[in-house]
Amino acid sequence: MLEARLQSASVLKRLLDAIKELVTDANFECNEDGLALQAMDNSHVALVAVNLDAAGFQKYRCDRPMPLGVNLGSLTKVLKCAKDDDMVTLKATDNGDVLNLIYEAKNSDRVAEYDMKLMDIDTDALGIPDTDYEARVTMPAAEFGRIVRDLSQLGESVRIEVSKEGVRFASDGEAANGNVLLKQTEAARQRYAGWGVKKENMDDEEAGSSNKKTKKEKNEKKGKVKKEDDEEAENTDADNVEEDDGGAPESDKNSDGEAEQEEEEDADEEEASNSKKRKRSSASNNKNAKRVKKSADEGDSGGVAIEMSQAVSLTFSLKYLVNFSKSNSLVDTVQLKMHSEVPLLVAYHFGQGSIQYYLAPKIGDE
Incomplete structure (x- = not known):
């Protein structure tokens, strides 16, 4: 099953407007990494390759690789029924013959649903060599x-x-x-430095920095907890002089509880870190584009x-x-x-x- 949700329908609308005159029918190949389209024009002079990364979707799920054969003209017409700021969700079942499109308004007061018939398009993927x-x-x-x-x-x-x-x-x-x-x-060379670099490299650097920071915070927290445990243990030893041997000291119970709480906090931090990585993957891809746009707005384009x-x-x-x-x-x-x-x-x-x-x-x- 495929379920892919984009925050804004304008991305798909602009994408299809750009390629619909070159390509008539094509397969969107779906897998765990995202959606990809590759097709040649009728004269076999030009080739277009589109990639929509899974990290760029608000929600993405693809249980197994599947092709979505679509007529780009028909898909363009269906997408015109959505407002630019509508959230759009694409759904398709395994071996299904229909692509389901759901448009949701930002204020959630309108939900539109459309079904478009899929096509069986027999195409061979063209290998694009590294050059x-x-x-x-x-x-x-x-x-x-x-x-x-x-x-x-x-x-x-x-x-x-x-x-x-x-x-x-x-x-x-x-x-x-x-x-x-x-x-x-020189201004242009600095402005475009690193443009188009694979975002995975930037993600690795940012993730590494994030992991170092998280590790440092964990170590500081553990040191603080250990210090508190030692202080409590000293106080408890003094109190135990007047206590009977029966029953476990209260300090041991507190220590066990704090250890469990620490483990839960570490797990929460790890889950939050994974969520941030996904958001960072999409945000980092816009980093250079925003810098370029800022320069253009300032008149240095x-x-x-x-x-x-x-x-x-x-x-x-x-x-x-x-x-x-x-x-x-x-x-x-x-x-x-x-x-x-x-x-x-x-x-x-x-x-x-x-x-x-x-x-x-x-x-x-x-």
Whole structure:
């Protein structure tokens, strides 16, 4: 059985709006790690890979791996029935043929429920090899979207050149030519430092810090309890001089009770720590995005950050890049990864996961 609850329906709505024109039917593969979608467009030029991490959901349960075959157009229509701030829950049973969607208003005065028929889609997962890209460009998503939309008015293709000077987008049309150069700046390099890094690494660091703090608190508590026990034991020994041998000293009973209370407190602390780790997993993924958004709000949104082992120049279809840029509704930052022998990777990382597009370059006069 699958049960996945998102705090806001707007995430799914924006996600589907970004990919529905590229992909018609696709499988959401569900497992204990979350939901994943991988599909190619009809012309087999572009591939989209979506990941929604289990930690990004308010509640997530998946008893066994299962595919959810959906028509993205139909799912988009069903999601339009939800308000952006509605809490949405996805439910599906093992071997079921229906996806159940429940929308709950924030004030809990409205609950809407919809059932959508699932499809049997036979697709093979494509292996995406790990690639050591020759150039990585991190930049504002809105700026990327504006550039490709503007250049699409001139021609059908864009040449992306990455060098020490910066990244240049150039398009040659029948009536006019145009190019845009974004120079790398130190401010942009600092702003985007660590953007897109796997959140597991950050979680491990934060969890380690949390564990050290918890361990220190436990040791301090145990030291305090031991000190109190010793003081009580001394007082009890003095009192026992006048007591009979019958019955256990009251101090032993108190000591046992405090030991049990200490164990219960430790268990509560451990349970609270595990709960915080899950929340931290989602929050840490937003950390860099919030920093980027803050910089944009302060007016420092220009420039790019470039990591490069060698200069790269490749040509791509603007039609696809314009479609990719629709994902800027999910996050403020985009990363372009280029290699002379593999497809372009356009990556967006947001609070609940990531969406990645792969686009084959144009060759010659194609």
